[in-house]
Amino acid sequence: MKKSKTLRNTPPMIYYRLRPQTKNPKNATIQCIIKKGTKTLASFSTYIAIPLNIWVKELNAITYTETHKTEYYAFEVHKKNTSEIVQNLHDQKQDFTTEELKEILFKEETKYIFSDLKEKVLLHYTALIAKGEVKKSVLVHSKQYIKKFESFLNSESLTKKNLCNFSKKDAENFCDYLRKNTFLQPNTRRKTVQSIKAYFEYACKWELIQKNPFEFVEMPKTAKKTLIFLTDQERERLERYSFESNSLERVKDLFLLQCYTGLAYIDLYNLITQKTELVRLEEQPNDKQGFDFWITGNRQKSSSFFSVPLLPKALSIIQKHNGIQNVPIISNQNYNKFLKEVAKVCAIDKNITTHTARKTFGFYALNEGVSIESVAKMLGHSNIAITQKLYAQVLNKRIGQEMEKIKDLQTSNIILKITNEDKELLKNYSQK
Numbered sequence: 470m471k472k473s474k475t476l477r478n479t480p481p482m483i484y485y486r487l488r489p490q491t492k493n494p495k496n497a498t499i500q501c502i503i504k505k506g507t508k509t510l511a512s513f514s515t516y517i518a519i520p521l522n523i524w525v526k527e528l529n530a531i532t533y534t535e536t537h538k539t540e541y542y543a544f545e546v547h548k549k550n551t552s553e554i555v556q557n558l559h560d561q562k563q564d565f566t567t568e569e570l571k572e573i574l575f576k577e578e579t580k581y582i583f584s585d586l587k588e589k590v591l592l593h594y595t596a597l598i599a600k601g602e603v604k605k606s607v608l609v610h611s612k613q614y615i616k617k618f619e620s621f622l623n624s625e626s627l628t629k630k631n632l633c634n635f636s637k638k639d640a641e642n643f644c645d646y647l648r649k650n651t652f653l654q655p656n657t658r659r660k661t662v663q664s665i666k667a668y669f670e671y672a673c674k675w676e677l678i679q680k681n682p683f684e685f686v687e688m689p690k691t692a693k694k695t696l697i698f699l700t701d702q703e704r705e706r707l708e709r710y711s712f713e714s715n716s717l718e719r720v721k722d723l724f725l726l727q728c729y730t731g732l733a734y735i736d737l738y739n740l741i742t743q744k745t746e747l748v749r750l751e752e753q754p755n756d757k758q759g760f761d762f763w764i765t766g767n768r769q770k771s772s773s774f775f776s777v778p779l780l781p782k783a784l785s786i787i788q789k790h791n792g793i794q795n796v797p798i799i800s801n802q803n804y805n806k807f808l809k810e811v812a813k814v815c816a817i818d819k820n821i822t823t824h825t826a827r828k829t830f831g832f833y834a835l836n837e838g839v840s841i842e843s844v845a846k847m848l849g850h851s852n853i854a855i856t857q858k859l860y861a862q863v864l865n866k867r868i869g870q871e872m873e874k875i876k877d878l879q880t881s882n883i884i885l886k887i888t889n890e891d892k893e894l895l896k897n898y899s900q901k
Contacts, residue, residue, distance in 0.1 A: 480559050481505045483551060485529045487521065488514070490626065497521055498626070499544065501551060516630035517544050518639075539636035539682075547634075581632045581677045583622060583668075587615055590671050614664035617653075621646045633678045635669070640686040647688075659688040696859060697819055698828040701836070704728060707815050708782075717814070719797045720807040722786050726796065727826030728833070729783035731848050734801050734823040735769045741798045745769075750779070750793050768849040775849030831860055 482504050487497035498518050503511040519540050523532040529548075531541045594611060597603035621643050622628045643665070647658045666683035673681050699707070708725060712718040727737060732748070740748040748766035760778035767774055779787075790796045799807075805822050812821050819825070827848070834844050845856040 479505060481510055481555055483548075483555060485515075485548075486526075487519075487524055489521070490518065493625075495520055495522075497524070499524075501547075503555065514629070515544070515547050516627065516634050517547065518625070518627075519544075537636075537638070539638070543634045543636070581672075582629055583618070583632065584628070586632060586668055586672050586677065589675070590668050593671065610660075611664055614661045615668075617647065617651065617661050618643065618665050620650075624650075632669075632672055635678070635682040637682050637684075637686060640666075640683045644686060644688055655688070659690070662686065662688050696828060696832075697821065697825050698832040699728070699817065699819075699821070699825065701833070703815070703817050703819075704829060704833070707811070707817070710815050712811075712814070717807060717811055720799070720804060720811055722789065722796065723798070723804065724808065724811070724823070724826050726783055726786045727823065728829045729780045729786075730764055730777050731775075731827055731830035731834075732764070732777075733768065733770065733827055734804065736766070736849075738798055739766075739769060740764065741793055741796050743794065750787075771849065771851050773849040773851045775847060777847045828859070831856070835860055 484502045484504060486500050486502065488500050489497045496518050497520075499515045501511075501513055501515050502509060517540055519531055519537060523534060523537055524530075525532055531537070531544050533541050591608070591611070594603060594608045598605055598608060619628075622630075624646070625639075625642065627639070640662075644658075644662060647653060647661060651658070653661065662683065666681065666686070669678065669681045669683050672678045704725075707721060710721070712721060723737070726732075727734075730737075732740065736748050739745050740750060746766075747769055748764065751763050751765055752761060753763055762779035762784060763776055764779060765774075765776045787793050787796065801823060808821050808823070808825075811817075812819060831844055831848060834847070835841065841856055841860075842853060844860075845853045848856065850856045
């Protein structure tokens with residue numbers, strides 16, 4: 470093996486040049502070059518990307534603009550640190566190898582990259598799951614969101630970019646990437662950005678970076694969805710219809726069971742399979758409120774406690790199948806698929822899903838005069854504001870119906886003419 474050549478007493482010179490990005494020719498990444506004379510000692514990327522028009526070649530500098538101030542300051546810090554490292558190496562050791570110089574420079578430049586942060590956060594989530602502080606689903610979803618961010622980093626050649634050099638512009642570019650290069654729904658895009666934002670928040674907390682580049686970056690909120698539920702007429706039509714197909718008949722039973730209990734699919738699944746003790750069917754024959762059976766437990770989604778008395782129609786479905794454990798349950802995906810056919814056969818012109826049944830329960834209960842507080846408890850909402858928000862249109866309708874009583878009362882007692890008694894009263898009052 471050849472020995473590494475040593476540098477002489479002359480201090481190395483530091484230069485910078487731009488390397489245009491393949492997928493975005495108007496932008497370029499700043500490259501750092503360490504030279505002694507005509508010999509290149511080191512050449513590496515600073516991972517700072519800028520538009521070509523703000524680079525001043527003669528000065529090896531970035532033109533300061535409000536839009537790109539993050540890149541400006543990141544580059545100034547980089548120049549200062551690199552200059553100090555090279556000078557210190559030169560002062561401390563007259564002869565040092567090119568490999569030593571590269572090792573120190575690259576170590577400084579790639580101290581923390583996103584893959585390092587990813588590893589730390591995933592380990593942190595795993596520890597929180599072990600303590601019971603975070604659900605396992607958080608880790609599963611987090612890994613899905615990371616894949617989108619890593620795809621973005623690969624497409625922009627940013628996989629080795631120092632965490633502290635990530636800017637707001639990078640965050641905004643990621644949002645654009647999600648919009649243009651993925652088929653994600655708007656809400657999923659928002660959750661993806663929020664998840665990556667949380668990763669960088671941990672980086673700030675652990676003092677890997679000083680500022681979160683996603684701090685002021687938000688995906689626009691989508692318009693509120695219209696609440697989809699079955700009207701009383703649609704629900705009763707579904708009850709009366711007998712399907713020739715056993716599969717569709719079983720799906721009808723599952724759906725109506727949800728309509729009369731308000732259970733989400735996963736909670737109904739837990740009740741039927743009894744694989745967990747989250748949801749239970751309890752017999753209370755001496756119940757003063759007149760219900761022999763109650764479904765109680767904690768929702769899998771939020772762990773919120775709920776308690777629902779078993780209505781006669783829900784009980785009849787369970788008895789039809791000789792017990793809750795015999796009610797046929799299928800996957801959520803197949804359930805939703807069959808519901809499309811059920812809706813078509815029953816002339817229900819709505820895009821119904823398993824969750825429509827839960828919404829139908831809330832609508833049915835409120836429409837029959839059950840208080841919003843009771844509905845919230847039966848649905849297992851952690852906050853009554855959630856129920857109010859979801860069923861705003863139903864509540865507004867009820868408010869209108871109840872205010873009709875006052876309107877009718879006032880309409881029947883409208884005073885068309887001022888009476889002599891009123892005139893005397895007003896006269897005496899004005900003389901006081």
